[in-house]
Amino acid sequence: MTKYLLLLLLPLITYGQENFDQVLNDQYDRFREQGIESRRFKHQDIQPLIESIGKEDGFTLTTLGNSIQGRSISMISVGTGDVDVLLWSQMHGDESTATMAMFDIFNYLKENKDILQGLRVHFIPMLNPDGAELFQRRNAIGIDINRDALRLQSPESRILKAARDSLQADFGFNLHDQSRYYNAEKTSKPATLSFLAPAFNFEKDMSEKRESAMKIIAMMNEVVQKHANGQVGRYSDAFEPRAFGDNMQKWGTSTILIESGGHPEDREKQFIRKLNYLSILTAIKGISDQSFKAKTTKAYWDIPRNDRKLFDLKIENLTFPYLGASYKVDLGIIYDEIENNSHSDFYLVGKIVDIGDLSTHYGYETLSAEGLTFKTGETYPTILSSFEEFRELDIPQLLRSGYTSVSISDLPTEIKFVTDPINVVDIKKIRIPRNNEMPTSPVNFGKNPTFLLMKNDQVVYAVVNGFVYRIDGAVNGVKNGLVE
Ligand SMILES: [Zn+2]
Numbered sequence: 001m002t003k004y005l006l007l008l009l010l011p012l013i014t015y016g017q018e019n020f021d022q023v024l025n026d027q028y029d030r031f032r033e034q035g036i037e038s039r040r041f042k043h044q045d046i047q048p049l050i051e052s053i054g055k056e057d058g059f060t061l062t063t064l065g066n067s068i069q070g071r072s073i074s075m076i077s078v079g080t081g082d083v084d085v086l087l088w089s090q091m092h093g094d095e096s097t098a099t100m101a102m103f104d105i106f107n108y109l110k111e112n113k114d115i116l117q118g119l120r121v122h123f124i125p126m127l128n129p130d131g132a133e134l135f136q137r138r139n140a141i142g143i144d145i146n147r148d149a150l151r152l153q154s155p156e157s158r159i160l161k162a163a164r165d166s167l168q169a170d171f172g173f174n175l176h177d178q179s180r181y182y183n184a185e186k187t188s189k190p191a192t193l194s195f196l197a198p199a200f201n202f203e204k205d206m207s208e209k210r211e212s213a214m215k216i217i218a219m220m221n222e223v224v225q226k227h228a229n230g231q232v233g234r235y236s237d238a239f240e241p242r243a244f245g246d247n248m249q250k251w252g253t254s255t256i257l258i259e260s261g262g263h264p265e266d267r268e269k270q271f272i273r274k275l276n277y278l279s280i281l282t283a284i285k286g287i288s289d290q291s292f293k294a295k296t297t298k299a300y301w302d303i304p305r306n307d308r309k310l311f312d313l314k315i316e317n318l319t320f321p322y323l324g325a326s327y328k329v330d331l332g333i334i335y336d337e338i339e340n341n342s343h344s345d346f347y348l349v350g351k352i353v354d355i356g357d358l359s360t361h362y363g364y365e366t367l368s369a370e371g372l373t374f375k376t377g378e379t380y381p382t383i384l385s386s387f388e389e390f391r392e393l394d395i396p397q398l399l400r401s402g403y404t405s406v407s408i409s410d411l412p413t414e415i416k417f418v419t420d421p422i423n424v425v426d427i428k429k430i431r432i433p434r435n436n437e438m439p440t441s442p443v444n445f446g447k448n449p450t451f452l453l454m455k456n457d458q459v460v461y462a463v464v465n466g467f468v469y470r471i472d473g474a475v476n477g478v479k480n481g482l483v484e
Contacts, residue, residue: 020282020285021223021226021278021281021282024108024277024278024281024282025227025274025278028104028274028277028278030107031104031105031107031108031111031277032104032107032274033049033100033103033104033106033107035048035049035103036049036100036103037268037270038268038270039094039096039097039100039135039268039269040096040135040339040343040344040345040346041096041099041132042129042132042133043071043072043126043129043132043133046099046103046125046126047072049103049106050074050076050125053076053103053106053110054074054076056106056110057110058078058079058113059076059077059078059106059109059110060076060077060078061074061075061076062074062075062077063075064124064159064162064163065155065158065159066155067128067129067130067139067140067155067156068130068139068140068141068154068155068156069129069130069133069140071129071130071133072129073124073126073127073129073156073159074124074125075122075123075124075163076106076122076123076125077120077121077122077123078106078109078113078116078120078121079113079116079119079120079121080116080120081116081117081118081119081120081288082118082120083118083119083120083170083171083287083288084119084120084121084122084167084168084169084170084171085119085120085121085122085169085170085171085172085173085284085287086122086124086163086164086167086169086171086172086173086253087102087121087122087123087124087172087173087175087280088123088124088127088160088163088172088173088174088175089102089123089124089125089126089127089175090125090126090127090128090131090132090175091127091128091145091146091156091160091174091176091244092128092131092137092138092144092145092146092176092177093128093129093130093131093132093133093134093135093136093137093138093139094131094132094135094136094137094177095137095175095176095177095260096126096132096177096269097175097177097260097269097272097273097276098175098176098177098258098260098273098276098280099125099126099175100269100270100273100276101273101274101276101277101280102123102125103125104273104274104277105123105277105280105281106123108277108281109121115281115284115285115288116284116288117288117289118288119284119287119288121284122163122167122169124159124160124163127145127156127159127160128145128156133343134343135339135343139154139156141154143157145157145160145244146242146243146244146245147240147242147243148242149161149242149243149244149246149247150241150242150247151242157244160244164248164251164253165251168252169248169253170253170254171212171213171216171253171254171255171256171287172245172248172253172254172255172256173255173256173258173280173283174198174244174245174248174255174256174257174258175258175260175276176257176258176259176260177259177260177261177269178191178194178235178259178260178261178306179261179262179308180261180262180267180310180312181262181308181309181310181311181334182194182233182259182261182262182306182307182308182310183233183306183307183308183309183310183362184230184231184232184233184304184305184306184307185233185304185305185306185307186304186307187230187304187362188310188362188363189229189230189231190231190261190262190263190264190310190364191231191232191233191259191261191262191306191307192224192228192231192232192260192261192262192263192272192275193220193224193228193231193232193233193258193259193260193261193272193275193276193279194232194233194234194235194257194258194259194261194306195217195220195221195232195233195234195235195256195257195258195259195300195303196217196234196235196236196237196245196256196257196259197210197211197213197214197217197237197249197255197256197257197300198210198213198237198239198243198245198246198248198249198255198257199237199238199239199246199249200239200246200247200249200250201239201250202239202241204237204239206297207249209249209252209253209254209255210249210254211297212254212292212293213249213254213255213256214297214300214301215292215293215295215296215297215299215300216254216256216283216286216287216292216295217256217300217303218292218295218296218297218299218300219282219283219286219291219292219295220256220258220279220280220282220283221299221300221303222299223278223279223282224275224278224279227274227275227278228263228275231263232303232304233259233261233303233304233305233306233307234300234301234303234304234305234306235257235259235306236305236306245257256283258276258279258280259306260272260273260275260276262310262364264364309360309361309362310361310362310363310364311332311333311334311353311354311358311361311362311363311364312333312334312335312350312363312364312365312466313331313333313334313350313363313364313365313366313367313466313467313468314330314331314332314333314358314361314362314363314365314366314367315330315331315333315366315367315368315369315449315463316330316358316366316367316368316369316370317330317368317369317370318330318331318369318374318443318453319369319373319374320374320441320442320443320451321374321442322441322442323439329355329356329357329443330354330355330356330357330358330359330361331352331354331355331358331443331449332352332353332354332355332358332361332363333350333351333352333353333363333449333466334350334351334353334466335348335349335350335351335466335479336348336349336350336351338416340416347416347417347479347480348465348466348479348480349448349465349466349482350448350449350450350465350466350467350482351446351447351448351449351466352443352444352445352446352447352448352449352466353445353446354445355443355444355445365468367461367468369453369461371455372453372454372455372460372461373453373454373455374442374451374452374453374454375402375451375452375453375454375459376442376451376452377402377403377404377405377450377451377452377462377464378402378403378404378405379403379404379405379406379407379425380393380398380403380405380406380407382406383407383408383409383427384406384407384408384409385408385409385410386408386410387408387411387412387415389408390406390408390418390424393406393422395420395421395422396421396471398422399421399422399452399459399462399464399469399471400459400471402452402459403422404422404423404450404451404452404462404464405422405423405424405425405450405484406422406423406424406425407424407425407426407427407430408424408425408426408427409427411424411426411483415483416483417480417481417482417483418480418481418482418483419479419480419481420480420481421462421464421467421469421481422464422481423450423464423465423481423482423483423484424481424482424483424484425483425484426483426484429484448465448466448482448484449463449465449466450463450464450465450466451463458471459471460472464481465479465480465481465482467479467480
């Protein structure tokens with residue numbers, strides 16, 4: 001009866017659908033949870049938020065159990081309908097984007113329960129709190145929970161399975177993050193969000209449940225495209241018999257995988273968090289009013305496949321000398337995040353991860369070295385006696401003069417990086433080459449990219465720790481220099 005009523009109301013509701021996501025977008029700042037600003041938060045940071053939302057009218061907080069190290073795993077439920085929707089995030093401890101979005105969604109739902117008609121929606125934020133504590137993928141015994149759906153050795157896995165089974169969840173959202181180096185196939189656009197309606201067998205057969213997942217994804221894709229045009233990928237549907245998404249689909253829950261990837265100038269994923277918010281709320285509303293049924297599976301298959309051909313920086317046509325010859329190459333450079341001891345912050349280390357013909361690859365940032373002359377940067381000859389002396393240096397002038405590093409005789413050990421475009425060398429760590437040792441190539445696979453690009457004997461660009469500094473003053477991409 002209720003379903004029949006919904007069908008009658010459908011034209012009316014879909015009319016409202018037109019600008020639903022527009023209104024969500026316009027009002028986002030009102031609902032954005034201010035208590036979380038960046039990716040590396042822990043169980044203790046979100047517990048007060050979870051407890052507070054549990055006390056709100058219409059919300060129920062259930063403690064489902066504990067992680068291996070005894071951290072509680074919670075479920076927040078809202079809505080009074082018969083159709084159960086289950087969303088779980090951060091099964092991988094360092095994949096926190098959707099967890100952030102969940103708190104924004106709670107704030108929205110506090111005032112807008114009308115979109116939940118016919119539904120009861122259950123959220124499990126941070127399924128792997130022990131992994132989140134160390135900002136690592138795996139749990140406290142090193143198991144990848146997403147390969148434990150059959151054996152169920154981890155309490156976190158058993159908790160998720162038990163939640164699904166007790167609810168007999170009709171719809172499931174499996175919320176992850178993927179590498180920022182994924183792109184939408186054959187384009188330079190990052191796969192900022194990737195979607196998958198997982199297969200439930202090796203044959204990748206279709207079922208009504210899987211088809212529904214595809215249609216919901218088609219709906220979410222439309223919304224994301226408005227804000228990140230071309231930045232959506234379709235994740236591989238190769239069947240993984242041990243994974244949760246694939247098994248959820250098999251167990252009868254119409255399952256959607258969302259992978260949050262990268263976006264330019266959004267290392268902390270705050271824009272991507274908003275895309276999660278917009279697309280997940282759109283999906284929830286679409287399930288409630290069944291408007292997703294008007295979408296096609298073709299729209300799902302039309303989403304470009306995920307590829308992995310992005311670098312943080314691509315330098316094209318760099319000619320460099322080595323042992324009397326010269327070589328013309330492209331460089332693929334990424335920035336590795338090196339964390340502090342408490343896993344709460346990080347600095348970046350540039351690394352050449354590919355070299356050669358990279359004409360099939362892309363960069364978040366691209367620099368052409370065509371027509372420029374390669375030069376190895378020098379170390380400033382004066383050895384500084386303290387970090388205070390370093391603070392007084394005119395660093396742009398040093399770069400213009402061909403120096404890409406300075407040495408300090410008594411560098412405090414707690415200084416791991418500098419926020420200036422120059423590397424710092426601890427003279428205690430300088431390695432003296434052995435006699436007759438073959439000099440190493442100035443750029444190489446795995447090496448930190450630090451060098452100068454010259455024109456008419458003038459430095460045009462300094463590449464320091466993989467970051468590009470334009471000497472004419474237009475500084476771009478400044479993050480940090482290295483302490484070596
Ligand atoms: Zn994951």
